[in-house]
Every structure is written in C-alpha cells, then in structure tokens.
Amino acid sequence: MVPRPMNPKTTDLYRQLSDQVSVSSITHWLKEMIAIPSENPMESDARPGHREQEIGEYYLQQMHELGLTVTSREAAPGRPNVFGARAGKKDRPSLMLCGHLDTVPTEGYDDPYTPHEKNGRVYGRGSCDMKAALACYLEVARLLRDADVTLSGSLILCGVADEEWQMIGSREIGRNGPFADQCIIGEPSDLSVCPAHKGQFGLFIRTFGKAVHSSIPEQGENAIERMARVVNALSDYNEELASRDPHPLCGHGTYSPGVIRGGDLASAVPDYCELEIDRRVLPSDETEQVRQDIAARLDPLRQDDPGFRYELSEPSWDIPANDLPVESPVVQSLLSASAELTGHPESARSFPGATDAPHLKTPAVVCGPGSLSQAHSIDEFVEIEQCVRATKMYLRAVTDLVA
Ligand SMILES: [Zn+2]
Known part of the structure; x- marks a missing residue:
C-alpha cells in the first residue's frame, strides 16, 4: 500500500519544526535518563537501584519545564505512571506518545549507568529500550513550546512503569486513562512502523x-x-x-x-x-x-x-496481540514520514515482541529508534541519527493528526 501523502495544510509547520530538531537536547535527556537506574524489580517491590520512582520524577519535571500540564499516578508503591499534556483548542483529536520508564536487569553489564557517546551512538542500559524514545518525545514538546504552536487537538506524553515484567503500568492506564485517539509507542523497531504484534x-x-x-x-x-x-x-x-x-x-x-x-x-x-x-x-x-x-x-x-x-x-x-489497521492515520503518517526521510517507501510490519499497546485501550502503533538486537543486551546502544529521525517522524504525526 502506498502511504497517503502528508497533510499539505500542516506540512509547512512540520518543515519548520523538523529543521530545529536538536541533537544535543535529545542526547542530553537520553544520557541523564540512562544515568538513573530504573531496573524493573521483577517479582520484588521497588527498592534502591530499581528506581522507576526517580526516573518518573525526572520525566515529570522535564515535562513540566517544557510547559506541559503534568500528573502522575502510582501503578504500585514507588512505581509511577507519569503524564504531560499539551492542550489544544479542543480535547480531540488526541495523540499519545508513550514509553516505559523501566529497563531490564544489568547482570554481567559493565558500568550500565554511565552513558557514553561513541561513533554516533549513545551507550548504556535503557539507551534503546526505551529511554531514547522518551527523549525524542521531550524534544517534540520542546519544539512545540519554542515555536509557540497552538494545537487544534491535544498531545499527551506518557511514561509508564513495569513494561518489562507484568505491565502493571499500562494496565493501570487502560483502566483509568488517559485515553487518546491514537498512540505511538517508541519501542526499538529500527523505526519500522509496526501496527501489529503477536500476543x-x-x-x-x-x-x-x-x-x-x-x-x-x-x-x-x-x-x-x-x-x-x-x-x-x-x-x-x-x-x-x-x-x-x-x-x-x-x-x-x-x-x-x-x-x-x-x-x-x-x-x-x-x-x-x-x-x-x-x-x-x-x-x-x-x-x-x-x-x-x-x-x-x-x-x-x-x-x-x-x-x-x-x-x-x-x-x-x-x-494480548495488537492489531491496528494499516489505514489508521497515525500509521499512514509515520509511513509517509519514513518514506520522505529515507527516500524509499516503507511498509508496515509486525513488531517481534509483546508491548504495552494492547493494555492502553488507545489504538497504538509501535515505532521507535534502536534495534531489538541491542535491547536487553549487555552492550546496549542507540544510533543518534535514528533518534533524530524518530523525532521527525513523531513531529510528522503530531502535525498531521493534532496540529
Ligand atoms: Zn521496551
């Protein structure tokens, strides 16, 4: 299927914003988040070294500084879900950018929480899975604030607890909201657009x-x-x-x-x-x-x-499995952005793993920077170029769907 053309009404806004994407902002946030250990406590309770609480507070603070209206709720003690909304002229249409705050454990990993940059990559636990996408979302919010863009719908950023174990964070959101018309989950897909995955x-x-x-x-x-x-x-x-x-x-x-x-x-x-x-x-x-x-x-x-x-x-x-129709506006927007940025047509794929998507009760597509082969590895990294491209793809979806 050929992706539908970008929305001409908002293409100028997209171009203006995407020209301003800042590598240093993205890598700054990414490195700060890698340095906050947020290992999933798995069967245990939250405890030192497993600080979803601390990264939740950090993410909340960044969203607040970027002018978003922030709230948080605990999915379990010490395990927050955090939200930031940029309200538009109306509540709808709405777009959610969602990512988990936790990482997998670090056994055998030499110095997982000292982020470092080498050969166009940022290394560290959580770099691609999935603090990179969380950093890209902040960059989207920064660009909208700096350009003083008034959205016609609303944009919601969402940091979620416990994706790597029982997904109590996204299950809580599925019960209590917020809900949106469409959602992007920036799990590491090498920026493939993945509207479906197995359960x-x-x-x-x-x-x-x-x-x-x-x-x-x-x-x-x-x-x-x-x-x-x-x-x-x-x-x-x-x-x-x-x-x-x-x-x-x-x-x-x-x-x-x-x-x-x-x-x-x-x-x-x-x-x-x-x-x-x-x-x-x-x-x-x-x-x-x-x-x-x-x-x-x-x-x-x-x-x-x-x-x-x-x-x-x-x-x-x-x-459960996830299955968003390929014709969905958010999928089409990401596909057309990808085609424009890479110069070759992109088709929708399935994501290999299971994600928060089916729990959110908001139709969701998976698309994020980094590769699943680095996720959960003991040499995790993300390509900075992919972070920049991801930010532009998310900007395209924001401008197509809620600008
Ligand atoms: Zn993940």
Whole structure:
C-alpha cells in the first residue's frame, strides 16, 4: 500500500519544526535518563537501584519545564505512571506518545549507568529500550513550546512503569486513562512502523503420578515420564499452527516449551512434573482455543495410560496481540514520514515482541529508534541519527493528526 501523502495544510509547520530538531537536547535527556537506574524489580517491590520512582520524577519535571500540564499516578508503591499534556483548542483529536520508564536487569553489564557517546551512538542500559524514545518525545514538546504552536487537538506524553515484567503500568492506564485517539509507542523497531504484534500467552501443564522408592519403579507412576509423552504430543503443534491462515503482518502463531520442573530426588519416582509453555498468539486467536488445542493433543494419552492425568493452569502470561489497521492515520503518517526521510517507501510490519499497546485501550502503533538486537543486551546502544529521525517522524504525526 502506498502511504497517503502528508497533510499539505500542516506540512509547512512540520518543515519548520523538523529543521530545529536538536541533537544535543535529545542526547542530553537520553544520557541523564540512562544515568538513573530504573531496573524493573521483577517479582520484588521497588527498592534502591530499581528506581522507576526517580526516573518518573525526572520525566515529570522535564515535562513540566517544557510547559506541559503534568500528573502522575502510582501503578504500585514507588512505581509511577507519569503524564504531560499539551492542550489544544479542543480535547480531540488526541495523540499519545508513550514509553516505559523501566529497563531490564544489568547482570554481567559493565558500568550500565554511565552513558557514553561513541561513533554516533549513545551507550548504556535503557539507551534503546526505551529511554531514547522518551527523549525524542521531550524534544517534540520542546519544539512545540519554542515555536509557540497552538494545537487544534491535544498531545499527551506518557511514561509508564513495569513494561518489562507484568505491565502493571499500562494496565493501570487502560483502566483509568488517559485515553487518546491514537498512540505511538517508541519501542526499538529500527523505526519500522509496526501496527501489529503477536500476543504472549503462557501456562503450566502439570502431570501427576504416584511416588514410590525408585528401586521399585514398577509400583509407581512416573510424572516425568508422563510429561515426556506430553512434550511428544505437542511436538508438531508448530506445524499445525503454520498450516492455519496467517495474519497479514504477524504471520503464524508459535508454540515453545520453555521451563520444566519435576521430581525432588533421584531415589524416588516423581509424582509431579510441570512444563511452562509459551504460545505467541495472533490477533484472531482466543486463549480458550489455545487450551482446547492442547487438550485435544493430551486427552488421547489416556488411551494407553488410564492413570494419566494432567492439568492446565491459569495463564502465567497473558498479553494480548495488537492489531491496528494499516489505514489508521497515525500509521499512514509515520509511513509517509519514513518514506520522505529515507527516500524509499516503507511498509508496515509486525513488531517481534509483546508491548504495552494492547493494555492502553488507545489504538497504538509501535515505532521507535534502536534495534531489538541491542535491547536487553549487555552492550546496549542507540544510533543518534535514528533518534533524530524518530523525532521527525513523531513531529510528522503530531502535525498531521493534532496540529
Ligand atoms: Zn521496551
């Protein structure tokens, strides 16, 4: 599909603002944010070194200084969501620029919080995932303030807690707002425009047996051996998924067995085993269908083993897929901006990972600076040129949609 042309009425404003994009502003904010450790505390509570609170306060302060109307709310103690709005003549149309404040852990990472610049890149934990996009959003707000632009709709910046674990931040926003007509999430996509992604659904499959001393295994029932049959029964599940109709951007769903646990000691026949599976689901997939798929493969195992019993747990992960129509104005605006900036046409893609998008209850597209291959690595960086280009793409969306 050919992206629609940019809105001629606002093209002049876009050109005027995009000429003023400042590399030093963006890298200044980016480095300051990298220097604030905001590692996700994962299963634990917020604690020193895991300072979403502190980066939330920093982001709130920057938004305030840029003239935005700021508010914040805690998704959990010490774990804020922060918001900044530039009100226009009307509340709508509205555009949200959204990014998570947390980062993944830093084990094995030498000096993750000392940002440094080398060969056109900024290095440090959180650089591409996703403090770069947060810095680009601030630059958009700065440019609008400096040019004293009166928007016709409203622009909302949004810093979100806990994307890297349970996504409690975006779930909270999905319950309590703010909501907007369209949203951009600047997760590192190498600036590909990604209106869709698969969801992540996980659950435990549990098998049961009868524990006896391992010297008389014939008198017991081995839960691990039963799990081996489960694993075998699911071994061609991916082939079945690949035979179903694909999503135009996401392709096929997938299945992967990820974690297995069972037995306490080798001298006993184990009576319990569990397998955690990861199922990447398409926008059209229902989680109930996933459970039925698994049951259809496991129920027949009773034929050869009348004592065979299994259990499917409640979901261990349940992040829905995202599926914004490619025709959506924000998608078209980003695609046309990308084509203009790079000189070659860009088509919409799916984002490989799961994101906050489906929780926000605002239609969202993923598009951000940096590469997923650097995200979560121990040598994380973002290309400064991509930050500049991202800022211009976001400016294009702002001027197309709410100027
Ligand atoms: Zn991320």
